[in-house]
Amino acid sequence: MPRFCLAFSKAPRPDPNDPATRTCTPPPGRDYTRFLKAGALKGRRIGIPRAFYYDSITLPGEGRERRGLNPEQAKVMAEAIAILKAQGAEIVDPSEIPSFVDKDPKNNFLSWPYCSGANQAKGKDENCSVNFKYGMKRDFNNWAREPWAVRAGEELSELRQWNLNHVKAGAIKFGQSRIDISDEMDLESDRARNEAMF
Numbered sequence: 176m177p178r179f180c181l182a183f184s185k186a187p188r189p190d191p192n193d194p195a196t197r198t199c200t201p202p203p204g205r206d207y208t209r210f211l212k213a214g215a216l217k218g219r220r221i222g223i224p225r226a227f228y229y230d231s232i233t234l235p236g237e238g239r240e241r242r243g244l245n246p247e248q249a250k251v252m253a254e255a256i257a258i259l260k261a262q263g264a265e266i267v268d269p270s271e272i273p274s275f276v277d278k279d280p281k282n283n284f285l286s287w288p289y290c291s292g293a294n295q296a297k298g299k300d301e302n303c304s305v306n307f308k309y310g311m312k313r314d315f316n317n318w319a320r321e322p323w324a325v326r327a328g329e330e331l332s333e334l335r336q337w338n339l340n341h342v343k344a345g346a347i348k349f350g351q352s353r354i355d356i357s358d359e360m361d362l363e364s365d366r367a368r369n370e371a372m373f
Contacts, residue, residue: 217263222270223256227285235280293352297359309369311357332358 189197202209226232229252231243244252260266274284290303300308315331335358338346 214263216259218265219263220265220267221259223266223268224272224275225269226271226276232276232285234286235278235283236286241285290356291353293355296356300356305360305365305369308353308357309360309362309365311353312360313362315357316362 201207223229227242229244229249231240233240256266256268272284274282277283280286284304284306287304288302289307290300290305291307295303312331315334319329331354335351335354338351338354340346
């Protein structure tokens with residue numbers, strides 16, 4: 176099964192219950208801050224999607240507000256944004272996701288449930304967003320191409336098959352319906368349908 180090394184500024188000690196956490200050699204003092212580059216944010220554009228993530232919104236056809244940050248969370252995020260600016264990042268604020276603020280429920284991404292189980296497999300997923308299942312396969316496959324992936328090049332379909340081959344060993348104790356419906360996505364032919372959600 177693929178594993179990767181987590182790079183925190185002060186990495187935690189290896190987990191005695193997870194041998195994979197002992198496969199990475201940490202830097203001296205477990206301090207990753209020496210890999211940070213001064214000026215790396217200069218000229219980088221960072222969008223701040225306010226609706227839903229920061230500010231509460233009421234979706235079309237609903238009578239109550241959803242999500243948003245509480246005052247303490249908003250203060251912390253404002254401080255983080257100020258630091259990004261001070262380090263040279265160009266902040267685009269707000270940078271709304273069009274399908275999050277669309278007033279038509281048929282076009283509003285947040286109004287759609289995401290496809291999440293076998294009952295929403297291909298051919299039965301016209302009333303849910305494929306974004307989660309498409310994105311899971313795309314992002315897992317991209318992650319597996321990174322140099323820190325222990326089994327570089329492995330794709331979601333190989334992980335799924337590995338789990339099926341090791342059912343008796345408890346590999347999928349709680350099932351893997353989300354992996355199943357994600358793996359059925361074709362990253363080329365289903366791309367337009369996924370992108371249409373945004």
